[in-house]
Amino acid sequence: DSGVTxxxxxxxxxxxxxxxxxxxxxxxxxxxxxxxxxxxxxxxFLIQYYNGEERAKGNILERFxxxxxxxxxxxxxxxxxxxxxxxxxxxxxxxxxxxxxLHFGNGTRLTVT
Amino acid sequence: DAKTxxxxxxxxxxxEPVHLPCNxxxxxxxxxxxxxxxxxxxxxxxxxHGLTSNVNNRMASLAIAEDRKSSTLILHRATxxxxxxxxCISDGSSNTGKLIFGxxxxxxxxx
Numbered sequence: 001d002s003g004v005t006x007x008x009x010x011x012x013x014x015x016x017x018x019x020x021x022x023x024x025x026x027x028x029x030x031x032x033x034x035x036x037x038x039x040x041x042x043x044x045f046l047i048q049y050y051n052g053e054e055r056a057k058g059n060i061l062e063r064f065x066x067x068x069x070x071x072x073x074x075x076x077x078x079x080x081x082x083x084x085x086x087x088x089x090x091x092x093x094x095x096x097x098x099x100x101x102l103h104f105g106n107g108t109r110l111t112v113t
Numbered sequence: 114d115a116k117t118x119x120x121x122x123x124x125x126x127x128x129e130p131v132h133l134p135c136n137x138x139x140x141x142x143x144x145x146x147x148x149x150x151x152x153x154x155x156x157x158x159x160x161x162h163g164l165t166s167n168v169n170n171r172m173a174s175l176a177i178a179e180d181r182k183s184s185t186l187i188l189h190r191a192t193x194x195x196x197x198x199x200x201c202i203s204d205g206s207s208n209t210g211k212l213i214f215g216x217x218x219x220x221x222x223x224x
Contacts, residue, residue: 002156031210043157043200043214056211090156094210099145102212104156 003027004105006091012111018079021108025072025093031055032074033094033102034066038087049074050096081112117201122219125191133186133218135201140181147212148175148186150197157200157214160186196222 003026013019025032034046036059045058049068060066063081068074078085088107094100118136125131137146148160161168161175163184168175174187188195200217 002158004156033211035214042216045211045213048211058211058213092156096210099162100210101147101159101162102149102157102210103159106154106156 002103002105004091004093004103006089006105006108008108009106010109010111012113013081014113015081015083017081017112018077019081019110021076021078021089021091021110023074023076023091023093023105025074025091026103029093029095029103030072031094031096031100032068032072033092034060034074034076035090035092035104036087037090037107038084041087043090046076078110083112086110086112117203117215119199119201119215119218121216122221124221124223125188125195127193127222127224128190131188131191131195131220131222133188133199133201133220134183135185136183137201137203138182140203142181144203146175146177146181146184147202148173149200149202149212149214150195151200151217152194152197160199191220191222193222193224196220 005024007022030051033048036044046060048056066076090107092102092104147162149157151157163175176185198217
């Protein structure tokens with residue numbers, strides 16, 4: 001058990017809809033990272049927050065947004081969903097930034113129909 | 114971000130050592146080398162990381178070449194539970210800590 005909790009585990013929704021994925025980091029971890037994993041793209045880094053502030057941005061679409069709250073949990077919002085957004089979404093956390101091991105949750109499987 | 118090259122797949126026999134290679138010829142002097150693995154239906158799991166010297170922990174050993182252009186992850190006695198995708202990452206991410214994953218090596222362990 002990594003200590004990172006992601007909810008829900010599974011999500012099925014229709015195209016055009018909006019969903020929110022939630023992540024609770026390990027106790028004491030200040031950094032939260034979001035990754036997307038699809039069969040054809042592998043693990044893609046989306047975005048990182050550190051203590052409530054955006055720290056780094058990757059291949060995140062404009063339809064997607066994230067935030068980290070004062071209690072350090074994070075939410076990833078996906079809107080105007082398309083079939084191609086179907087993927088596993090992982091959250092990871094670490095104590096600080098550079099070179100601290102990342103601890104990953106077990107992901108949210110999103111299916112867009 | 115620095116790039117790494119790994120074989121797509123490898124096979125090993127149970128209870129034998131496994132050497133997983135990784136090339137990172139464009140690595141900069143301050144880039145760490147990280148290894149993660151992903152078991153089926155799970156999130157990636159940290160294995161080990163290092164900068165210049167060889168590193169050991171309870172899961173594995175990391176041997177880093179003197180010129181740092183390559184490294185090898187060593188599993189001393191493979192078990193069936195070690196079957197996973199192994200990712201070698203040389204992040205080049207300055208001060209953020211984000212990791213850029215490549216395609217990894219799929220390790221099969223035969224009983």
